[in-house]
Amino acid sequence: MVNQMKTWRFEGLNWALFFEMSANRLENAMAAFRNGRCLSTDSNKVDEPLKVEEAETVDIPPPPTEKLLVLGGNGFVGSHICKEALSRGIAVASLSRSGRSSINDPWANNIEWHRGNLLSSDSWKEALSGVTSVISCVGGFGSSSYMYKINGTANINAIRAAAEKGVKRFVYISAADFGVANYLLQGYYEGKRAAETELLTKFPYGGVILRPGFIYGTRQVGSMKLPLGVIGSPLEMVLKHAKPLNQVPLVGPLFTPPVNVKSVAKVAVRAATDTVFPPGIIDVYGILRYTQPKSS
Template identity: 30%
Template sequence: MSRKLVVCGGSGFLGSRVCKYAVARGWDVTSISRSGEPKWITVTSSAAPPQWAHKVSWERADILRPATYAPLLKGADFVVHSMGILLEADYKGVLQGRESPITGLRKAFSTAPQPGNPLERGVKTGQDQDIRPPETAAQLTYENMNRDSAVMLAKEAASEKVSAFVFISAAGGAPVLPARYIATKREAESIVASEFPSMRGIFMRAPFLYDNSRPITVGMAGMTLMGKIFNDVTRGVMSGFMGAAGTKPLKVDVVAEAVVEALGDPNVKGPIEVPEIEELANKAWRKGML
């Protein structure tokens, strides 16, 4: 049966591969991102679009402005949120020399009170509204990217009677990241599950992702794997501190296949940890071999 899938963040490292595996199942796939179609050299090993990409509708919209993407959700069976940030910074300000990366790091580790979720703030979805709190209008924060964008996307998806919603969460924090990074991911999971119970919520707690098309990720995955081995040898004595650094890394295609398999299985819901992600990907692989 043909399904309609909308992937917010479909032009990214993971999101583009979710689109690929959904196309392989014959689904109708729409990608939503600020850039539209990806710059392929940034997500694959080639600058040319792969064949499957021609079967995806590459749409432009702003995840922080729900009115720009809401019409694209009509008729969708499934929606995926594959967006977020690792570190906070005013990226435009950094690129234009108006703000240093150090300033972004200071903001990330700030203990100042952070705004509550957009449902509590009564954020509307009119054309002139967005989900950046006024005090951080120029700043991408963990709250508005890792949490609020997912919550508002889920709200719009639920209003369109979408049957399943995947949020790409995270396996855990890491020593170099502020606690708010993983806290906002968990808050998004909790809010989506509690506020939209009619929609099957799937929370992929992905570890560090790698692929040969991004050589730097292969080296970083090796270091992460060493952390996993150390964590196993010490029986998890440092797991609370190491977070994702003590979790087995996965190839990005493994997680993408698992996302599509989870959407197609009505029994899959709730938090999905790394072992379950691998099981789902293996299940999808076996189906492809039949």
């Protein structure tokens, strides 16, 4: 009985010493941390003050810059599109057969000008480098076969090349249906419609077709500026409210209202850069609607 009591007292003494030593160590450790020092893991001596190294800087590339390629960017509509895109802070390149525009305005110096022919793939595909969206204003008049080639084949080549390059959005400036005029310019309209079909096939989620009628605005011809709005603006004001006349057989499409080139440029750039802009065909009334200020 005596031996058991001694054993119990001996064990109790060990536990008391253990807790006392642990408490002292804990108190010393807390004091060391408060003084900016730490205990070594292999002994009870105090190490040098804790040094915190500067975090490593990781080079993260900036988000990809939006770059727009305008096919026919030195023309009447194309030049306004280039200017509109620049005003929105978008990097802009232009491709045309003549290369740099003759426009001497300061904004033209901020365009990346390329020279090439859409009917010859070897002469222009490098212009697609880094491009995220394309707007085509390519078109022309002449013989029926020539009109089909310029309005149709050239644009089809561009659409296919852009799709292969991974371009996300493609906007095509087509033309409104003018009824009887379609038969007089058969190659022109057949080419336009063939390009539209190709675009909707290759870009089902990012392809937009604008179908304006007569486009008016200030047109630069050399050093001269032609104010095409003198006629177009009054007609737009009258005919945009006469939409029912557009349904009259044969002559109805002739009542399609003209549209300002600035309106076409604004909608084209928005369609090319706004990922939520709906794909498909936008007629002249849709162009006018998209350019109207939103009611509060």
